[in-house]
Amino acid sequence: MDMMSDRIADRVKQMKGSGIREFFDIAQRMEDAISLGVGEPDFVTPWRIREACIFSLEKGYTSYTSNWGLLELREALSDAIYKETGVYYDPEGELLITTGVSEAADLALRAILNPGDEVILHEPSYVSYNPCTVFAGGTTVCVATGVEDEFKVRSEQIEEKITERTKALILSYPNNPTGATLSRKDLEEIADVANEHDLLVISDEVYGKLTYEGTHTCFASLNGMKEKTILLNGFSKAYAMTGWRLGYAAGNKEIIEAMMKIHQYAMMCAPITAQMAAIEALRCEDEVERMVNEYNRRRRVMVDGLNSLGLSCFEPKGAFYTFPSIKSTGLTSEEFAKRLLLEEKVVVIPGSVFGACGEGFIRCAYAVSQYEIKEALERIERFLTGIK
């Protein structure tokens, strides 16, 4: 029989799939499991936003939009970014509306990488940066962060990895999966390195609004960084709009133009219904605040609960994830997650999924109800007693 796999492109074939797909399949199918494995809000998109979208459909907004996205949205977004960060992006040329931040990250990497170019990536981190880099012909150079630094990437760690092939640095804070954040001072030190070595910085700030202690600093707002930063953000997390698939990229005109060139052929434009909804979302800061306050309460309960079960957990200051250590159990993170699922029906994500240095940790999301947190903690406690 003809081997279809021979026809698959090498770079795709060589990208190893997730080794724990089987575990995920069991988790997806288990009916009465409590899942802390979610990567999205449990809130439904605020009604004001949904209602505005329905209205736009009734009015017949069903066409393509400009490749860049609706100008009205780009203008509102430019205002919102300026108000929040002090950085001004020209809605005509410096802002591109994309189909989720995922597309924006892919576009950014494809727009800047030549074969063999290196991208520095801190780990543990979200799973798509490395594959997107490789698919774009680049190579990822990983920097391991550890709990002793509260999973902050240090500027000297970045500097050590720089070679003449280094093109860009990916920064992803507040971080998925650890919930770590970087302070203004941490970011300034990284900006110094980027300046000195003339690196582009792809800064994925999709969890920026979900910052519970201190305030989020936009990397582009640092001295001299606007031109060097490809700022990625979107509506999924803060506005509870994951399924709408709407994000954006902001940055230097030539880079955004290059990203647009790929976007116009690959995607054409982001869906107009989602763009219409996003215009309304930008008027819903009260709703964001309400959700952030609730996440913050859950965060405290989760961190406190995990620590009191003996799963030591540093205090995450952003996103909606906790990243406790399970080393005291003697299990690998994958074994822990599998057994917890089968024995107590609680889904958590093994830290190793997010990079080798995530081994010994699990990701527990607190984007679930207070009731579910309580129940999950009780089940985890029972599980821990059982393996002692």
Add this chain to the structure above:
Amino acid sequence: MKEEIKEKQEEVEILRILEENARLSDAEIARMMGIKEDEVKAIIAELESKRIIRKYKAVINYEKSGIETVQALIDVKVSPERDTGYDSVAERISRFPEVQSVRLVSGEYDLSVLVSGKTMQEVAYFVAEKIAPLEQVRNTLTHFLLKTYKEHGEIYGEEGQGKRLAVTL
């Protein structure tokens, strides 16, 4: 001063949490806020003694409960009195146990009164016998409540919520 602001913020946060779920224990609230249980206890005691927290109640969907009850919203037009304005008549109406709430409102009429009883007849008689004849009441208009869609921030109809995937990275 800083201490006072912090205390005020904690008070507001406790009120918000209790408004959402009044059955949480002090310990649970303390964990949600990252403060000590004793502090929560003290703040709640203070809110209760100042009567900012009036009582703890359940939001009951009577239509589902099978308990027979009829409610009506009464628009009441009132002649205010020289000394007490609307207060004395509003307080007088408030004292009837059949009356669930009394509010002074702007617009066509003055008081909005929510009355409950076992039957429509009972509510209608109550209005005719106890509210309409009051000296200061010029006029009443009764609206029987037919269906409740939302009460105290709770939507009664089940909202069809899409199921999230158990695992997303």
